[in-house]
Amino acid sequence: MDTSEDHKGEPEVGVLFRNGNLTVFGIVLSFSLGFLNTWASNPNEWALTDLPTLVLISTGIIFQARALWRLLRPNSLKKTVFEAGNRLFALGLLLTAVGVIMSIVIDLTRLMIY
Template sequence: MADSTPSLPPMDPSVAKRLDPAFRNGSVTAIGVVLAFSLGFLNNWAAATVEWIPGDLFAVASIAVGIVFQVVAMAGMLAIESLEEAKYRRLIRIFMIGLALVSLGVLIAIGGDALGYGKTLLKR
């Protein structure tokens, strides 16, 4: 006796797996919040009245490049193509690189202040 249930056609490997838009929306929100924090941190630091030292450029460069990565990830997430799983994963990797760079820059800035680099370099 043959099975009378209809079989599904084989999946075409060229068809990209798509994500649920609600899932992507959460990622857009998270990227937006982190991007806003990154921009806010850089803005507050730039507006500070303290004198900058050459060592601050390492932190600023890391934060600025990280922000560029985050903006690229945000712009990509807003495109409809980001619903394709491969593109979504690529954009998440780009965002994570940006997050790591911004975090590194913030740690360099905080570490420099905690270790007193600004005070010792200005006395020379």
Template sequence: MDDHDPKEELIETIFRNSTITVVGILLAISLGFITHWATNPVPWQFYDLFAVVPILVGIALQMRALRCCST
């Protein structure tokens, strides 16, 4: 029950390392942005959730992509 296709080409190490670097940088920028926004002294409003939820979903997807690329 192996799902691996023998014709499937492996990802080259250079490409994989570059992808990990790019996703890591984007994740750091996203986490820095949300941290800066969370520590802002201006009180949060309910309508801020409409912006925060997609950002947090994006961060979760970036973390998933980083985990999948590194294995």
């Protein structure tokens, strides 16, 4: 959303509630980044089959970071901005989770083949 949008008269969420979400978003984002770091430094050789996993995890992390940034802005106390940030974070979390599950399935498949 543009920072110049007018949100006068719009209901607001509680500061404590928003701060709780900020904490959760930050923790989950750090775990996602940590997983990507661990996965990238895995001693297994990379293959073209790892590309969809990398795209999913990276895109999910970008969405999570964007949602965190959105909730750090002053207008995030407005209900529509807050809810949009939550939806963005949920999408990022879903993409990251699918990427993590896909990486596990690919690794297990490689173990069974070799």
